[in-house]
Amino acid sequence: MGPGLYVHLPWCVRKCRYCDFHSHAWRDQDLTRTVDALLCEAERRAGGMRPKTVFVGGGTPTLLPAPELRRLLDGLDAVTSFRASAVEVTCEANPESFDDVRAEALRAGGVDRISLGVQSLDDATLARWDRVHDADAARAAFRRAREHGFVRVNVDLIFGWPGHDAEAWRTELEEVLGWEPEHVSCYELMVEPDTALGRAARRGRFAPADDRHRRRLFDLTREVCAAHGFGGYEVSAFARAGEACAHNLNYWRSGEWVGLGVGATSRSELELRTNLTDPAAWTEAALATGDPVGEVERPDPRTRLFDRFLMGLRLPEEGVDLARARDATGLDPERVFGDAWRTLLDDGRLERAAPDRIRVGEEGLRHLDTVLLELLPDETRVHEV
């Protein structure tokens, strides 16, 4: 899989309560300037790149007015020639702003796949999370994507909040699958520390759902999706045959990519670099030098090997390619992981998908964090940021 190109737009109408992306409520910041800055960065960091996949994410890219979306895509193509090189060009869209003009601009600009932030079909739940749309807007947005000729559409959903009833979830999920998207991403609600939800949890005002219940919903999700012909090729990603998201697969396979925009990460085999995370600082730096770098990490080979498992074990079918891991790091996973490796294989949490491929078993998938914890080499230091 060739290099991926990720483009990040940091603005949203409002910040959702669970969200810990690099996204900020838009308060009339100059969107033209954001696009200018992205194009500056693209020119410097992605010039002549010819990406295999493109993903425009956020934030809410569709917050940009149609002409700016168009200017962004044209500008990116001028620098990277993605329209000629890419096999998949995704743009995230939120129901409240994915209107006909924007849909048209995206289509004309070279986007061939839409990832729609639906999250829930329960209006009360959407409101509780400070989402700015209701379920009908989401239904309409999905239809609109089809009307504008997007033949590949993903729908994002969230399950597992306290009180999320299994039958209610099944109904939501089945309705969405009934729209016949090519792909659904079903995320269990995660309570991240740096979010409104996380703060509420710390103050004791929010208690996550019981983990047995969340497991029931997780199992149900895989079962319902499978019954509708959607394979769970990643922890939270389900796709019809041939419809897996190539851009994201490149992350999970530890490929290389360039990330543009606020807080975006780029990876080459030896380096992980992250852009400045403050929108104003990033804009300044991008406009001034085209290189708004924040932090650069050059992980040692053991860490890189671990990272390959951290990402690759998320793929319960294909798993981690050991030959590739050895080539890339010069290390033999079996040797590096030692006892933990053998224990995990013995108890079935890890299994061989092929002679040179390791993946998680059914139980291992549900306890992936524990599996990773056991694989984590002791020397991995905690570096405070």
Place this chain on the structure above:
Amino acid sequence: MTKTFPPERIRNFCIIAHIDHGKSTLADRFLELTGAVEPRRAQEQMLDSMDLERERGITIKAAGVSLTAEVDGEEYLLNLIDTPGHVDFAYEVEKSLQACEGALLLIDAAQGIQAQTVANAHLALDHDLTVIPVFNKVDLPHARPEEIAEELENTLLLERERALRCSAKTGEGVREVLEAVVREIPPPQGDPDAPLRALVFDARYDEFRGVILYLRVVEGTLRKGDQVRLLGVGATYETLELGKSTPEPTPVERLSAGEVGYFVSNIKTLEDVRVGDTLALAKGAEVEPLPGYRDPQPMVWCGLYPVNPGDFEDLRAALNALKLNDSSLVFEPETSDALGFGFRCGFLGLLHMEIVQERLERESDLDIVQTAPSVPYEILFSDGTTRIIHRPGDLPDPNFFEEIREPVVRAHVLVPTESIGAIMKLCSERRGRFLRQEHLSSHRVMLTWDLPLAEVIYDFYDKLKSATRGYGTMNFEEPRFEAADLVKLRILVGGKEADALSCICHRDAAQRRGRAVLKKLKKEIPRHQFEVALQAAVGGKIVARENIRALGKNVTAKCYGGDITRKRKLLAKQKEGKKRMKSIGNVEVPQKAFLAVLSTEE
């Protein structure tokens, strides 16, 4: 202060009281009033010089200081000792009393007479000291000196007319207290020309000068350069330096009968000396040793283990360092199946234990697991011999001994009358034996019970405080051993016995105790990928069981290109946390769980 004072111009006194009644604060006022420290250089509780004393606002070690004051036109030398109020450090008070002719008995005018007030007053009277009662904190709006005067008469048989009133905070009445010290406390007796006898009433370790002894010269005169002998330990030393704390150490040429001061020689460690020993001249007439003190016996024991097994030697070094200036701390190596190599440590009480642990963590930067505290037990064997054990694991098989005896203390509990019922219930639940009830005033009483010490260290204070809405206080006397029907309660985690969690308890309480421990463990042990069985057993019989159900799932929903570093760091942090746990079989047990044996949650 190189000036010398004849004995009739010297007063040796200490300040005694219940905890927090204002002893150290009153000492501050004395220091200011007599010009020993300039007010602008003063800190609060000047004599609390250890970091820990300053942070916690309590006195742990008695501290002496010499002051001069003019009273009735004459200049006097006043040797003052500020003492700790907490029961764990009662032996510090006892030491101080022997160096004094009088004591200021401080009573918080709002709180009134409390358990340590009674205990310390009795100690002072037993030592034939002149006791001057002082009501402190009269500035408080809810001060009730009249009522307290009544308590004073009823409980301590001290006439209310003798009581002084002051505020150590505002300084009101402090001068009068100082004058009373001069007028009422007798000067030290003792002939400065008799053969030297000096009492070692305290000893401290100083990094630069080695051990410093604090002396009260009872008879005779000690001069710089004298060869002296410690009669008890039988060692001879040269008097390199003599001095007085004013509070700055101030060298003097000699100390005569009645005087208090410090002594420096080349004494390496506190092990080489004994507080309570008598110091005499190496040459000259044989003298009788002074009465001295008993060594305090450690009554609370617990295991301390390094989290990282490699830190064992560092922990030993850290304990040795603490022992340099805390001779009441005792320890010996021990091993535990669950915790590996560590030390069994003995303390004067729970506060002492807490303080030692805090100092270890602060001063040595080691991660330490502490096991639940327990008391010593005396085992009587069939052949009539006895042995003291201080860890549950050492309890022999019941077939091999006749009797097991536990320490029982006589406890004096001071409570408001409305809490009598609650306290009676608490004490009888704790296997207590009621002795008597005395009225301090119309609404306060002193209850005297014999209580097993094991029950006292097992959250008795918390229960006492909550049963009396904070008003109850308690003191207890030196324990004695009494036979009891005790058994070893074993705890099994995932089928494996966790020796560090087992405890000795009364047969009738074993089941209740077992349930409580398991409940607590269930709360503290994180869920594993498998189910974890918890069991409590007496002998081979399971008396309680619990299950920690398996973790349902544990997988991060989202992980894309930008999340790698963060996710990896998060895992590394969790791994660090895991490293701080101890494993029993394949179950990871956090440090806190090893204190679960203390739990009384039902």
